[in-house]
Amino acid sequence: DAKTTQPPSMDCAEGRAANLPCNHSTISGNEYVYWYRQIHSQGPQYIIHGLKNNETNEMASLIITEDRKSSTLILPHATLRDTAVYYCIVRVRNDYKLSFGAGTTVTVRA
Amino acid sequence: DAGVIQSPRHEVTEMGQEVTLRCKPISGHNSLFWYRQTMMRGLELLIYFNNNVPIDDSGMPEDRFSAKMPNASFSTLKIQPSEPRDSAVYFCASREMGGVETEAFFGQGTRLTVV
Numbered sequence: 001d002a003k004t005t006q007p008p009s010m011d012c013a014e015g016r017a018a019n020l021p022c023n024h025s026t027i028s029g030n031e032y033v034y035w036y037r038q039i040h041s042q043g044p045q046y047i048i049h050g051l052k053n054n055e056t057n058e059m060a061s062l063i064i065t066e067d068r069k070s071s072t073l074i075l076p077h078a079t080l081r082d083t084a085v086y087y088c089i090v091r092v093r094n095d096y097k098l099s100f101g102a103g104t105t106v107t108v109r110a
Numbered sequence: 111d112a113g114v115i116q117s118p119r120h121e122v123t124e125m126g127q128e129v130t131l132r133c134k135p136i137s138g139h140n141s142l143f144w145y146r147q148t149m150m151r152g153l154e155l156l157i158y159f160n161n162n163v164p165i166d167d168s169g170m171p172e173d174r175f176s177a178k179m180p181n182a183s184f185s186t187l188k189i190q191p192s193e194p195r196d197s198a199v200y201f202c203a204s205r206e207m208g209g210v211e212t213e214a215f216f217g218q219g220t221r222l223t224v225v
Contacts, residue, residue: 034213043114043201043216044153096141096166096207098214100153 003027004088009105012082018075020104022088025069032093033064035073036100037084044087044100047073051093078108114217116202122223128190131220134183135204143214144177144187145201153201159185160207192224 005023012018024033035047048055048062050071055062061074075082087103115134123129135142144156156169162179170177174193179185189196199221205214 041219043203043219044214045216046213049213094207096143096158096160097155098143098153099155102152 003090003099004101006086006088006101006104008102009107012075012078012106012108014080014108014110015077018078018082018106018108020073020075020086020088020106021070022073023070024088024090027068027090028092030092031090033062033068033071034089034091034098035060035062036087036089036098037082038087038103039081039084044098047086078106080108080110082106083108114202114204114215116200116217116220118220119218120221120223122225123192125193125224126191127224128188129192129196129222129224131187131200131202131222133185133187133202133217135185135202136215137183139204139206139212139215140182141205141207142179142185143203143205144185145203145216147199147201147219148197156187156200189222192222194224197222197224 032049032051034049036044038044047059050062064071085103085105087100117132140161142159147153157167157177158165159179177187199219201216201219203214203216206212
């Protein structure tokens with residue numbers, strides 16, 4: 001019962017912005033949108049999360065549509081080290097479970 | 111803090127042998143998770159501890175798998191006897207839940223190969 005839908009893969013040019021889409025049309029009012037990434041041979045790494053407002057931190061920006069049915073993770077200036085699998089996850093804020101789907105494999109090319 | 115520390119990083123064992131994976135969570139975190147990652151099934155939650163107590167072990171595949179957390183700074187995941195289908199990368203993660211919450215921090219994983 002996948003709660004999110006992401007494209008399986010995408011390419012991005014180094015130095016350009018990478019825009020990663022995620023659909024979550026059945027999201028509940030108390031569920032947040034979380035993004036994690038997994039660089040090859042490493043454990044998943046938390047990136048950002050949001051409820052309904054757009055969020056920005058040192059790693060990325062998260063844009064959530066007004067109806068909250070979809071969101072976009074933005075890596076403002078992609079580098080080769082951003083090549084990874086990116087996971088979009090929806091869950092209640094204090095829920096312990098992280099349900100990882102297949103994610104989007106992002107390849108940043110020089 | 112050094113982050114979540116797992117050992118060993120790589121383990122190769124023969125079918126039927128006992129395997130023990132180890133995890134040291136981040137100091138101060140009260141929740142610990144064991145995940146397994148395979149190509150076929152992706153990342154799966156095996157078990158979740160809160161304050162050293164197992165809360166949800168519904169993801170543990172079968173009785174051959176067991177996990178313990180004898181104190182706040184150490185956990186083990188044991189497979190006995192091991193089988194080739196147990197080959198996977200096993201991740202440990204920790205977080206602070208309740209009060210000032212943090213997100214989950216993952217270790218580097220243990221790559222297990224059962225031959």
